[in-house]
Amino acid sequence: MRLTDYLDKGASLDPAAPCLSMGGESLSYRAVQDLSWQVGRALARSGVRPGDKVAILSGNDPLSFGCVFGIGRAGAVWCPVNPRNEAAENSELLDLFDCTCLLVQESFAPLVARILPQLPKLTTVVCLDGSMPGAVTFSEWLDGAGVEPWQAEPPDDMVMLVGTGGTTGHPKAVMLSGRNVETMSALTLMSYPFAGRPRYLALAPLTHAAGVLCFPVLTLGGEIVVMPSPDLGEFLALVERRGITHTFLPPTLIYLLLDNPALADRDLSSLQCLWYGAAPMSATKLAEAITRIGPVFGQLFGQSEAPMMVSTLAPADHVHTDGSLARERFTSAGRPTPLTQVAIMSDSGDLLPPGERGEIVVRGSLVMLGYYKNPGATAEASAHGWHHTGDIGYLDKDDYLYIVDRAKDMIITGGFNVYSAEVEQALMTHPAVRDCAVIGLPHDKWGEQITAVVQLHTDKTTVADELRAAVKQRLGSVKTPKEILIWPDLPRSTVGKVLKTEIRARLVGENG
Template identity: 35%
Template sequence: MLTGDPDDNVAQLLWRHARRHPDRPCLTDLDSPEGARTLSYGELTARVAGLAGGLRDAGIRAGDRVAVLLRNSVEFVETFLAVAAVGAVVVPFNVRLREDDFRHMLVDSGSRLLVTEAGHLDAAPTLREVPGLRVVLVDTDGGLDPLRAGPIDEPAEPPEGGLLSLMYTSGTTGAPKAVMLTHRSWRAVAATAMSVLGFASDDVVLHVAPLTHGAGFMLLPTLAAGGHNLLCGSYDAARTARLLHSAKVTGLFLVPSMIRMFLDELDEDWQIREGFRWLYYAGSPIDQSTLREATAAFDGHVVQSFAQMESPMFLTVLDSADHLRALRNPDSPVIRSAGRVLPGVELSIVDPDGTPLPPGSDGEVVARAPQMMAGYWGRAKETAATLADGWLHTGDIGHLDEDGYLHVVDRLKDMIVTGGSNVYAREVEEVLLTISRIGDAAVIGTPDRIWGEAVTAVLVPDGRPPADDQIIEACRRKLPGYRIPKRIIWVAELPRNAYGKILKRELRERYSTPGR
């Protein structure tokens, strides 16, 4: 159970266990350049306190933004916690984005400091030119050590409003927008995770998904429980299968595409280790056969949740009992649901006027939860629309069944979730329409065994259509890899309604079967 004031600085979770159990292992970087590197709670707290002191001496004050462009590593965790400890704001970057995305986020957030690696800066050299920005490279010139100074004694009070992080998501016009999450939001996610997943002091939690995304929300509950975090710089399915045994892992977060890769790597005689407690997944749709295979492979220790970054990780949960029920009865509607609403969460299905709908009726999913965002950074109009009447308007269409299970059936927002990452169709369409001999374009998500949804371009040629590989190459010059279409379909015309709007739901239904 998470104790303390819900508005306390989240870094207090580290300090608390350093006082109680200074020698307990806290963090192991399995991919550190010098080999696997373990820090105890006492050691990590001392390093974070020194780095926080250095940030303070460098002029970083409460509310200042510090951007972090790093893979999973000791340096990422130290920076995150040190920024939190001085009351500043962490701005974690998805390493898969492009230079123009990073530059936009640095300027939009007004970040004063960027902590990154030389390789990222080599690929995005103009980041050095952002006015007022200091760049610190963790893999050269002593890494973070030149920033360290006299340590702080205790984490500072959070800034006014309690802001802890700006989490950038794709914007509908292509420009990423920042979700403002407070210390209270992060602590609420940690408390829910501890309740749902049963965190304990002997937990060994393996982080193979990026800490900049959903996996990062599993760091704090592990610290709160006094558990041990294992970090991998990147995901390797076969290695993960080995680590679950050799490192005596008790908990693991994956997105569905990673689960599919993991299952495809398993030997026939592989079995989950006794003592493993949970595989938790979220972030994108999951293929039903993958869900059943994962439930069998992990002996039922599987939990799914539904939410979005605006209210992270937990609105509904499909627990291990639900997964086992779906395994026993493949025809059960539970397997197609997103689970039941959690205690402390209010969730409703509403019509376009905001009127609640009865069970079985489709409408927009709206919710209120303790972890809900404070708003979008610098976007008052979008904040007001998304948080209208105090409810988070998710943009998802769904219904609640008679047993209280949520079924998500469509989206109001034109967004694709592929491999746990959001892709707004409009930005891909805008790139496609700049390519010669493409007359019209619609981008949709279609079911995919590995990625959950595949970015699919439905195109109308203008004359002789260009070759598919030409289209992919043109997209590669302007889009990150995960936003590039994985499937291209040519049609004579796109279906439209009387107002000229493309009927994407019709396209999704038409092309939901592979090969169509």
């Protein structure tokens, strides 16, 4: 399936039904189809050929997301660009993607002015909602482009180029195919509850997980309710007011949701599935969330190179048949999905039996085509015929997948391997801890010293010795941090992930 096929499938069910909504206004499926045909023709008229790369730089916005389908009509490749990135990173990504056209909101005019001189391949810039120097306005650009059905034939199956993020060095561009998105969508529909026509609330950036989850919703003729900014009070109000059935939140926002005083007063009974993923989730916080919100939480595990659905833990898998919480599964990432093979591999390329820890590897139609213009990185990621995720984990006897750490985050202290995620889970059981990060710092005696940085709830106080004692009781002395620092906040990426690289750099700098 092409990206446009998801829109057209939903339109075939009811072209007048709301497709993309924000602030009480909606675009019907037919209106989004008309937009897509106009944008597709305008792209072709601007010199965009099938297979060319077109980027969108925008906050969460129905018009901007509707343009994705126009890119598909032109047979071009959608390049989502994170609007929260710094100018240098977005410039690097647009150059890496070989983008020839950029669709951008007026609010990003200063950023575009800084990066445009560095991007000679970028020949067309379109301002979606106003005007800016060096850009044509959206209305002028569309003028004369008809709304009759039209589709250019793409040269291959690549539909998306996704940047991996530059927090550990230069970003790579992941080539995703129509087959990848189709597999992800099929796995979503078969793995989670969908009763009736869904209403999906997109609070998280549509450039990331929240965006690709739109495609399976569209196949059911569902409505996508877009939030322009992550306001959790408004999020709760919208779930109640609009009868939202599905949504996605990263763990950090779920923690904030649990602290929101409005939570207790809102009716969230319409929710069928609240997806969580993109970062480890505290088992303690998950139990609290299920108790207070309901058994609607569905975990997903994936990465840009194998989007979203490597393994899943459906809402029903979070509870036993008697209604009690299945706490023993809360630290797992669920089971591998039906259309995906998942295994654990040693450093030498051998597949390991249940219970043994190694790198999580994946193969199947969910896995990317490769890294754009980077055959070396593609070969490295696909060694031994499997895609290498870079995550360390194991499969238990019941085929539940446990992710214990990123390979680069494993700490070797006194000759012992310590997985930072395990220590973080132990810290998160303390009621005063809101979030935390555990890293290894160089140490003359131990090789690496386990160091924790902790953010407390605003109304809580504790001391490092109390936290250290709590971890020691759970995990023993070897895995207990030698140093625990309490910070008012933790550095995060634009999608809410804690940046251990920044924490490490700061602490190494402070220690000389």
